[in-house]
Amino acid sequence: MIVSTQITDISGNGGVARALWFTALGQCRIEEETLPALRDGDVLVRSLYSGISRGTEATVFEGRVPQSEYDRMRAPFMSGVFPFPVKYGYCTVGEVMEGEAALVGARVFCLYPHQDYFVVPQTALTLLPPDLAPERAVLAANMETALNIVWDAEIRPGDRVAVFGSGVVGALTAHLAAGIPGTETVLVDPNPERARLAGALGVSFVAPDALEGEFDVLVNASGESAALSMAIDHAGLEGRIVEASWYGERQATLSLGGAFHSRRLSIKSSQVGHVSASQQPRWPLSRRLAKALDLLADPRLDALISGETAFSDLQDIYPRILHSTSTLCHRVRY
Secondary structure: OEOOOOOOHHHOOOOEEEEEEEEEOOEEEEEEEEOOOOOOOEEEEEEEEEEEEHHHHHHHHOOOOOHHHOOOOOOOOOEEOOOOOEEOOOOEEEEEEEOEOOOOOOEEEEOOOOEOEEEEEHHHOEEOOOOOOOOOHHHHHHHHHHHHHHHHHOOOOOOEEEEEOOOHHHHHHHHHHHOOOOOEEEEEOOOOOHHHHHHHOOOEEEOHHHOOOOEEEEEEOOOOHHHHHHHHHOEEEEEEEEEOOOOOOOOOOOOOOOOOOOOOOEEEEOOOOOOOOOOOOOOOHHHHHHHHHHHOOOHHHHHHEEEEEEHHHHHHHHHHHHHOOOOOEEEEEO
């Protein structure tokens, strides 16, 4: 049963929504758009929170998406075309306001840009587990990425694991790896302030120049090729190296001399657009996202929320959020 098939005046402006658009290089603006009428199977969602995925959104905001990646970089509900103007984002938590009766009032996650109201097929929604606070659920897309990285890395009980880069994805990857019985996981980052974050997540921390020994699995989530070279230097015989960074139009330089060949090392890319090959037969994208939400039940993960801004103020502060080195996941409140 559909509760309503027409957009009512829920937004306070006759069915008009407000969304953040990247209008030009380094520029953004909140713009209005008319919501469509609901069709069979659609729902109207009121946004509660969205999360700024700093690394990817900065790449888009700064016009660094390579032309060859325009199609692959499209988010599920992105509007516009690369490089500009685009409406971009994929970390929204909301409440269903209209649509299927059983869904009305439900708290949901959707891979939708920063917008206060939106209409999507109900199949695009993932229900929040009852024990997950909606404020923390904005980390779902990042947790999904981290889960895929752990699968790609094939981390096993007892492995020594080094994760380079303590951004949200790197920190979540280290958090998941540390939860595998018997693993020795360390988060590597040159910023000493991130030691506190690692401690909050129950993960060991070390500065790059203090890293010692060989590791079974090494993950680069730093976005820096120097960290990838360090991973090669610290990989044991036939060690597994996963490159989880995306460089956009930047070039990555590393040395494949030294012990790279004699240690028979392998470097594997990890990208969330496809479920890890080892899991694909049993894990559709919907199951992976649902599991990511389940994994966010741990309240320690609130340490990854580095700030919060009202949506009405977002166009003024958005560039500063992206450029601040202290930003992890910045939450937008609607």
